[in-house]
Amino acid sequence: MKCGVVTFPGSNCDRDCFHILKNVYGADTHWIWHKDTSLDGFDLVVLPGGFSYGDYLRAGSIARFSPIMKAVVDHANRGGLLWGICNGFQILVEAGLLPGALLDNHTQKYMCRYVHLKVENAGTAFTRACEPGEVLNIPIAHAQGSYYADAGTLQQLEDTGRIVFRYCDVQGNVSEEANPNGSLANVAGLINEAGNVLGMMPHPERCADPVWPQTDGQKLFDSLFHKTRVQA
Numbered sequence: 001m002k003c004g005v006v007t008f009p010g011s012n013c014d015r016d017c018f019h020i021l022k023n024v025y026g027a028d029t030h031w032i033w034h035k036d037t038s039l040d041g042f043d044l045v046v047l048p049g050g051f052s053y054g055d056y057l058r059a060g061s062i063a064r065f066s067p068i069m070k071a072v073v074d075h076a077n078r079g080g081l082l083w084g085i086c087n088g089f090q091i092l093v094e095a096g097l098l099p100g101a102l103l104d105n106h107t108q109k110y111m112c113r114y115v116h117l118k119v120e121n122a123g124t125a126f127t128r129a130c131e132p133g134e135v136l137n138i139p140i141a142h143a144q145g146s147y148y149a150d151a152g153t154l155q156q157l158e159d160t161g162r163i164v165f166r167y168c169d170v171q172g173n174v175s176e177e178a179n180p181n182g183s184l185a186n187v188a189g190l191i192n193e194a195g196n197v198l199g200m201m202p203h204p205e206r207c208a209d210p211v212w213p214q215t216d217g218q219k220l221f222d223s224l225f226h227k228t229r230v231q232a
């Protein structure tokens with residue numbers, strides 16, 4: 001699978017994503033600069049976390065006008081896998097590839113810690129190595145991660161199984177106490193209607209290297225690569 005990781009000015013998780021794809025999963029992985037204009041031949045494109053354009057105006061709102069974004073939209077429209085992590089999710093939403101908005105955390109604080117995630121849809125290309133309802137332990141690191149969508153959109157996401165991850169407690173209970181940022185319906189990640197574009201606030205690339213103590217992030221990469229790791 002040919003993979004590309006896009007670097008915007010201010011991306012800071014691009015190297016982590018590149019490392020996991022290339023060194024842990026042995027994928028044919030390439031850097032993509034935000035001023036590039038073509039994604040021809042790529043199977044998976046990752047929009048990584050960070051503070052693209054300093055998060056000015058609103059996180060992701062400037063990056064979505066980067067030259068590469070036209071190719072990103074075309075890639076998504078032709079069914080290519082597209083994965084937005086944290087700032088990448090914010091960019092996908094700003095670009096209209098996923099519905100809703102990511103608002104300031106209700107704590108009004110930048111939050112960097114492990115959270116629990118319930119896998120609500122284990123049937124996607126990004127989650128098929130998970131059990132339905134499985135609880136993953138994956139870190140968040142954001143100030144603008146509070147998911148918002150109008151009631152009709154949220155209902156449609158619920159009805160069509162497009163909410164892929166929700167914040168939960170260690171037992172998998174989805175509750176207000178387990179919600180770190182005030183996201184509606186505890187939404188931590190969602191997928192588009194066609195099932196090829198996933199956006200999520202937590203960072204699986206930060207817990208997917210087997211030398212690290214936490215490796216739940218591997219479940220997502222395992223899903224994409226059918227568990228073919230080059231590192232055990």
Ligand SMILES: NC(=O)CC[C@H](N)C(=O)O
Nearest residue numbers: 049050086087142143144
């Ligand atoms: N880790 C990241 O991607 C940073 C998130 C982001 N731009 C925010 O603070 O909301």
